[in-house]
Amino acid sequence: MKNKLLLLLSFLIFGVSVAQIGVGNSNPAVNLDARAITGNSAIAFGNTNQTATAAGAGAMKYDDAGKQMYYSDGTNWVSVAATQSTAFIPKVVASGRTTVNQINFGTATVAPPFLKFVFGSVLTNDGNWSTSNNEYTVANNGIYQMSFAGSIDPNQGTSNAATWWVVVGSNRYNVSSLSNTAVSFGGGSISLYLTAGTTIYFGSSHCFGCGGNNTTSTATNTDYYTILPGNTFTITQLGT
Template sequence: MKKIQTIILLALSFAISGYAQVGINTDAPSALLEVVSSTTASAGKAFITSNSDNIETLQIQNNGYIGVGVLDPLVKLDLRSSSLAIENALGIGNTTQTATDAGAGAIRYNETVQALEYSDGTDWFRLQVNPNKAMVIAQNSYGQTYIPVWTNDIYYTIGTTIANWTSIYDRNGNFNPVTGIFKAPRDGVYSASVTAVFTDISMTAGAQYELWLRNVTLNTKLKSTVPYLSKVESMELTNVCKSLVYLTAGQELVVYVYMNWLESNVTMSTDGSLNILTIAEM
């Protein structure tokens, strides 16, 4: 019996080696291995594989749809497995083909620039990703007091940083409310606006209240100035500074206040709704 089995195996081996083609459900394979489905349904399974737990890992349907761990693929290649949900990522490699040779719609991972690119049939284009842009909204109810300095026969504040903000919204964590420093996450244009109200202010004639948006890195500033031609006695003073500023990645922006010809200390209002800072990446 063993001799007969050996002869049969040898015969099959020679047959496969001689024809170099294997057919499953077909007597006339047209390729090295041809599998013909036993069903005529469009979504019928022509080929499946299962793992040792008898969970289907791969299927090819009559309509050419392929599901990797997916029982009902909805697109030509469907990897969105629920039964094998540990990893459903798709790995894409590089190609040295021209965009024309690869054809329109081809995708590659360009290892040199470390980015995905697609072909329009003529050129390779990098897939652009819109970053989660910076957005900051803060209020200040701290009631910070600034003590004037006496110099050249006048009292004034020396470009003092407005700190101790309360962060209402900070999308990416670019703002330090304690120090009042905003750090630009990337090169670009930023819209900045600040309103600051001071209470019970006394100034002599000719005084002015300046609010600055200051680039700490470059030591430059954009400012809004409110002049007072006559003497001010125990008044509430308001200033608003708005601007579009260009910052490079890592540069820091803060709010400064400057007043001169003061007759007393100056204190910010404790009403947070009056003292507002907004910074938005454009």
């Protein structure tokens, strides 16, 4: 009888060892299936003192100190975040839109005045967009795409020269120019390889040669331009 019980127990253990196991799932599709039919399906990973070799290729851990996930390649613990940063995976690091009118004046006597746009609503921020000076500071070397678009309304009905600029470091890039229009909608994008510490901001310039010294709202023949709410910007990290 004892031998029979041991034999039955061994069959049961063998059956469990080869069965598919579900955690909160009564119909597992793989060896270990934690996809709950309803409710919480989260799986928690903790840290380990094991080496990557001892844990074996495919093992995963969460490092409490570095706040990162790691996987074992059989020899080393490899940061999942570091692996992703070398891949060409677009990631929006900052985006926003203007929420109030901004006024910029034209002038006939000096180069077109540049107006940096104030984005009252910041929709995406990886922590490197400053809401105090409306500038982004690049945190990591890589390829970045800067996109910028919106409407500019001249007070003269039709008035010339509206240029949308993306300013990267000490360089200014013209992404759109329109002239002799009423409400002007323009914009564009550029992609550049940038190094950490480079600053990015957005703005426009207007009306060089309109006539009159149009630097104040009371000047003769004053042309001025209203930067409307809803102008948008997006900075996307494309890869390293």
